[in-house]
Amino acid sequence: xxxxxxxxxxxxxxxxxxxxxxxxxxxxxxxxxxxxxxxxxxxxxxxxxxxxxxxxxxxxxxxxxxxxxxxxxxxxxxxxxxxxxxxxxxxxxxxxxxxxxxxxxxxxxxxxxxxxxxxxxxxxxxxxxxxxxxxxxxxxxxxxxxxxxxxxxxxxxxxxxxxxxxxxxxxxxxxxxxxxxxxxxxxxxxxxxxxxxxxxxxxxxxxxxxxxxxxxxxxxxxxxxxxxxxxxxxxxxxxxxxxxxxxxxxxxxxxxxxxxxxxxxxxxxxxxxxxxxxxxxxxxxxxxxxxxxxxxxxxxxxxxxxxxxxxxxxxxxxxxxxxxxxxxxxxxxxxxxxxxxxxxxxxxxxxxxxxxxxxxxxxxxxxxxxxxx
Ligand SMILES: Cc1ncc(COP(=O)(O)O)c(C=O)c1O
Numbered sequence: 001x002x003x004x005x006x007x008x009x010x011x012x013x014x015x016x017x018x019x020x021x022x023x024x025x026x027x028x029x030x031x032x033x034x035x036x037x038x039x040x041x042x043x044x045x046x047x048x049x050x051x052x053x054x055x056x057x058x059x060x061x062x063x064x065x066x067x068x069x070x071x072x073x074x075x076x077x078x079x080x081x082x083x084x085x086x087x088x089x090x091x092x093x094x095x096x097x098x099x100x101x102x103x104x105x106x107x108x109x110x111x112x113x114x115x116x117x118x119x120x121x122x123x124x125x126x127x128x129x130x131x132x133x134x135x136x137x138x139x140x141x142x143x144x145x146x147x148x149x150x151x152x153x154x155x156x157x158x159x160x161x162x163x164x165x166x167x168x169x170x171x172x173x174x175x176x177x178x179x180x181x182x183x184x185x186x187x188x189x190x191x192x193x194x195x196x197x198x199x200x201x202x203x204x205x206x207x208x209x210x211x212x213x214x215x216x217x218x219x220x221x222x223x224x225x226x227x228x229x230x231x232x233x234x235x236x237x238x239x240x241x242x243x244x245x246x247x248x249x250x251x252x253x254x255x256x257x258x259x260x261x262x263x264x265x266x267x268x269x270x271x272x273x274x275x276x277x278x279x280x281x282x283x284x285x286x287x288x289x290x291x292x293x294x295x296x297x298x299x300x301x302x303x304x305x306x307x308x309x310x311x312x313x314x315x316x317x318x319x320x321x322x323x324x325x326x327x328x329x330x331x332x333x334x335x336x337x338x339x340x341x342x343x344x345x346x347x348x349x350x351x352x353x354x355x356x357x358x359x360x361x362x363x364x365x366x367x368x369x370x371x372x373x
Pocket of ligand 1: 142
């Protein structure tokens with residue numbers, strides 16, 4: 001089945017008792033038992049599992065082609081549950097431009113968990129090989145990366161990491177399973193901040209891990225989630241499931257628009273560089289063409305006039321909404337270093353865009369007037 005069909009039909013059924021076509025939202029925190037104390041269903045308590053979350057996990061596993069999925073209260077909670085499942089003494093390799101929240105987490109929490117971290121240019125051939133150590137248990141990849149839109153060769157990196165005996169995690173938030181399927185390229189776990197494109201409407205927070213295989217890693221991470229408690233609420237699970245149904249069409253339209261906008265920005269004299277993997281000038285373009293079916297809704301670009309000019313361009317837009325986050329129906333713009341705050345390593349002249357569902361001509365016109373104001 002094609003991904004568009006999977007997005008609509010995964011975990012879909014008509015409720016036999018009511019005939020309802022939309023999935024039920026079960027808010028119950030607890031679930032009954034019979035006279036002998038045997039649970040009446042697979043569920044006993046909401047932190048362990050609940051029927052709405054089950055539907056979302058089934059759909060997510062189908063979309064990424066994994067055997068199982070676990071959903072969490074945020075993308076941060078999802079990714080860090082994998083780190084928390086590692087034995088103390090483990091070494092983790094992360095991209096040097098990993099999403100800044102994980103960089104801060106590695107700095108502030110890994111030492112207390114007994115984990116070592118190396119940040120390396122994993123988008124470069126040989127970057128991973130230099131960072132691997134005998135104790136490397138986890139190789140963390142992010143492609144396209146946030147906010148530089150770097151592309152990492154997922155198949156080559158996964159093969160090298162596996163040879164070293166490490167688990168391979170791919171943060172595929174920018175791509176979504178519509179555009180990229182890391183498990184087919186060798187990933188053991190795919191990470192999504194479902195707060196972004198999967199939710200799709202800027203109204204729900206969540207995270208997900210899709211596991212290539214059931215087994216020890218899945219059960220260790222499930223234990224982290226159940227006991228440390230970073231679960232998704234039933235309503236948030238329901239909202240993400242609802243978002244998934246239109247994900248394929250949104251991802252395709254947003255990718256088409258983003259390509260047109262990136263090309264227009266690249267031709268503008270006030271812009272010194274555009275980071276968009278769909279442009280032939282992007283250093284990762286050929287790799288992106290191999291591992292993605294389209295290039296996604298995210299663009300970043302450098303403003304020729306530097307930091308102040310970048311802030312002024314963001315301030316001058318009328319149609320773009322000035323806010324962080326991504327993957328919604330409304331286009332967003334931000335001066336990335338300002339959004340990330342004191343721990344930012346984003347270049348000072350960098351503007352990040354999340355392209356929504358408006359017409360690309362209107363978005364280009366807005367950017368041009370802001371750059372020329
Ligand atoms: C690539 C990427 N991964 C993970 C996250 C974290 O997701 P959340 O904010 O839901 O914790 C983000 C958030 O922006 C992100 O951009």
